[in-house]
Amino acid sequence: MFAEDEARLLLDEARDASQLESLVARRVAGEPLEYVLGWAEFAGLRLAVAPGVFVPRRRTELLLRLALDAISRPSLLELCCGVAPVATAVKARRPEASVIASDLDPAAVAVARANLEPLDGSVVEGDLFASLPATARFDVIAANAPYVPSAELVNMPREAREFEHPLALDGGDDGLALHRRIAAEAARWLAPGGTVLVETSRRQAPLDREIFEARGWRVELVPDDELDATAVRAVLPA
Template sequence: MTEPDALVARLRAAGCVFAEDEAALLISATTDAGELESLVARRVSGEPLEYVLGWAEFAGLRLAVAPGVFVPRRRTELLLELATAATPTALLEVCCGVAPVATAVKMRMPEGSVIASDLDPAAVAVARRNLEPRGGTVVAGDLFGGLPPGARFDVIAANAPYVPTAELVNMPREAREFEHPLALDGGDDGLALHRRIAAEAGAWLAGGGVVLVETSRRQASVDLKIFETQGWRVEVVTDDELDATAVRAARD
């Protein structure tokens, strides 16, 4: 058995579904045999591949990640597509994690003003590595707490936590054991932060702007009522290919 084949076998035995792809990525990450063994040992122990590599792919970009920080999922590309379609001159991503939406929008629309915000200092540090070299800004704060007074945005995007607290134990091990609970726990019904966004976002939205919030199909009808109660015009948007659901909210 060749060395790559042996690596694939180790990864497969550890439960890695895409063992061949992961082996190729790990091999390409270093030319040092000792370092490769260290990376493989981390992955075999269950650590997410993205943490081992130090990056995650999102919408064709390689974004820096760090242990404990929420790893961007492909389904969040729906928020990116909705945000891009709105052609914003100013965009805010709250609960940004590594700032995937803000970074990708800045790459697509380099002249626009883009700000990302997160409460977690580790997430803020990684988001700055992704967004600020591309000309965006990252601030630390609880939702809108760290923003410049008087700032207004055409698009406010949020992948805020929406997993109910009691369901965290059912999440995949890679998320449950390695990602910070702050990025996962959405409260009793998963929608505590969504309620706050619905109540607070209007003060930061420019005329004609939209709020985009990732949710689940199961929770979408509740999210719709949350935003309607706060005076928003709301629609639920789904993408079967991405297995993604979002609410898009606007005001007259």
Template structure:
């Protein structure tokens, strides 16, 4: 039975699901170690980094202290990536590499690469990929082996897309405990989306796919950035997990004589 005093401490610290969190923390540690975890959580650190893991689509992922915690909505990117059945997938702005890890589970034969500018989450990324992919440190596609150019089936990113001015209004768990570099997308939130759209065509094979997580409000602008780079975009929405993504195809004219205007696709849970 969970200690009622522990539940009360977490509730007093503002934890809405204090009972559930107390049970998880108690299952993770006891004695002095549990007390340390409780103090970290009561101080506002995300539960996931306190525990050291997060479950995404049934897969437990390592999430170290100071890492961006994968959100459940990012499952949409993973499902779209798996749907494309890639032989070669690259996840940039990977953080702890949740998408590459989910693809590794579904498609064990795929060649996987993950890259991030921040070295801190790459320690967790290596553990999550467990030798099933290569991890690179650097900005967007810059650290990738040049041998991948023109060969990538899926290039996927949960790149930062929070407008700089809106970071101050984010929950303290994110604003104070997650790296700003994983949140800040520039004035309109789309700096990284535009850069990635420009870089993607050099890496994608003909018919390859760029997948970018975005918001419902920002999706048209993300799609426009992809179109400006010569890709053919579609907006994909999954209301079940409150997720929005842009799926943009490279050299679409080789697949169909008339791709038409960008369209909207909704996934019903």
């Protein structure tokens, strides 16, 4: 963001001079702009956010695009959903879709419900697949699971490092602990011909390919230079 753009957004958000002063003070102290405003823009939507909850990044729009391309019947699960940007944007574009989002963090679940449930989507609180109905099956499972290696959290931008919950950032020793679990568990929840989409980094993508291929998935790595994004697209051979 440019300073002029931030100033305009803060001016638009403030009801009066006193509130404007408060919002500016929070921003000057380093609080993420999205927390100060109470919302984040994602794929043309204004999504509610809350302090501590992972703020959706523009790069995750790659997962949205791939999810929309892959959905046929359609049904989608967003894992580690945070504010549920992918699930909400899919439901906004495909009202007929059956959409569920899941997160372990109660604060994230509360915000995801505010975004998704008015569109008749569902949000569950639990560890990956743990809280899903036993009979649930999905055409697409999309996940922006934490993928920052634990030792690299100290190198993240201050706004993420000091304000977002570590639960939404820490991916374990090599950053891919949750990706391994998704590769091992997702097949049980996919409809025939279904697709798993996982956000990753360009550096970690080759190891992600190995992780999924070792579990029998057919893998394609999808980069997007404009979004500075990389995703794993995995399907099980028929």
